[in-house]
Amino acid sequence: MNTIGDYLKSGSIDIALLLSLTLKQSNTQLYTQSNYRLSTRETDRLTKLTQQREQGIPFAYLSGEKGFYHLNFKVTSDTLIPRPETELLIDIVLELFDQKYPYKILDMGTGSGIIAITLADINPRWKVSATDFSQAALDVAKTNTTAQVSFFQGNWFEAINDQTFDLIVSNPPYIKENDSYLDGLIHEPQTALVSGEDGLNDIRVIIDNTPEYLNKGGYLLLEHGFDQQAKIVNLLNKKFHNIKTFKDYNGNDRAVLAQIK
Numbered sequence: 001m002n003t004i005g006d007y008l009k010s011g012s013i014d015i016a017l018l019l020s021l022t023l024k025q026s027n028t029q030l031y032t033q034s035n036y037r038l039s040t041r042e043t044d045r046l047t048k049l050t051q052q053r054e055q056g057i058p059f060a061y062l063s064g065e066k067g068f069y070h071l072n073f074k075v076t077s078d079t080l081i082p083r084p085e086t087e088l089l090i091d092i093v094l095e096l097f098d099q100k101y102p103y104k105i106l107d108m109g110t111g112s113g114i115i116a117i118t119l120a121d122i123n124p125r126w127k128v129s130a131t132d133f134s135q136a137a138l139d140v141a142k143t144n145t146t147a148q149v150s151f152f153q154g155n156w157f158e159a160i161n162d163q164t165f166d167l168i169v170s171n172p173p174y175i176k177e178n179d180s181y182l183d184g185l186i187h188e189p190q191t192a193l194v195s196g197e198d199g200l201n202d203i204r205v206i207i208d209n210t211p212e213y214l215n216k217g218g219y220l221l222l223e224h225g226f227d228q229q230a231k232i233v234n235l236l237n238k239k240f241h242n243i244k245t246f247k248d249y250n251g252n253d254r255a256v257l258a259q260i261k
């Protein structure tokens with residue numbers, strides 16, 4: 001049987017993370033106990049995890065969790081793995097929306113629940129709802145809830161009947177259907193990622209329908225692909241004004257906020 005140190009030197013993908021997961025030890029513990037020899041059971045578990053990781057299964061699906069903002073979220077193959085870029089949406093809401101006012105906020109396509117739950121957790125005054133058409137994703141989101149969030153299942157606005165909101169926020173699917181970028185994302189639900197030929201099918205549905213579901217002076221906040229901002233601003237121009245555009249922390253165009261006219 002090999003020691004922790006032997007494995008750490010192996011150069012195998014994410015080996016330190018996989019050792020931590022197998023042995024339930026922190027990174028620091030691994031390095032301070034590098035002479036520890038793994039048992040047969042531990043070796044079997046590590047071998048299985050290493051094989052899965054080498055087949056391309058993302059680490060978050062092996063550990064079953066992913067950090068987002070200040071919380072840890074359970075993720076499964078039914079949910080997209082939270083991306084750091086999406087934290088931008090939280091920063092925008094926290095910076096531009098009054099924390100004292102009991103805004104009604106809707107997160108559409110909530111997946112593991114990251115946007116809705118993070119906002120509700122930070123500000124219990126906000127009345128937060130979340131939708132997804134995947135019941136399996138909603139089941140995961142419900143287990144992640146740390147604060148009051150109302151969940152609704154359905155195809156975009158069909159989920160919410162005639163409710164109206166002060167802010168609708170969404171990180172919808174926005175990748176073009178033939179984009180080679182998808183080759184590296186085969187383990188994540190394609191319905192969470194792909195949106196027609198130009199990646200804008202779902203964004204068009206959301207922009208077209210949002211006005212009906214916003215309160216007077218309400219806002220729509222969307223995450224989008226790095227090359228889609230101009231087209232989205234164009235789609236918004238008809239019924240929205242006060243349009244603000246945002247870049248993510250890598251300097252890529254990533255989000256748009258717009259107020260109903």
Ligand SMILES: C[S@@+](CC[C@H](N)C(=O)[O-])C[C@H]1O[C@@H](n2cnc3c(N)ncnc32)[C@H](O)[C@@H]1O
Pocket residue numbers: 079080081082083086108109110111112113114115131132133134137154155156171172173174191192193202
């Ligand atoms: C890009 S993922 C975002 C998930 C999560 N909000 C996040 O940021 O990690 C898009 C989500 O939209 C959901 N979705 C896709 N099509 C939908 C539709 N027609 N109606 C409602 N939700 C949909 C997917 O199931 C998925 O959870």
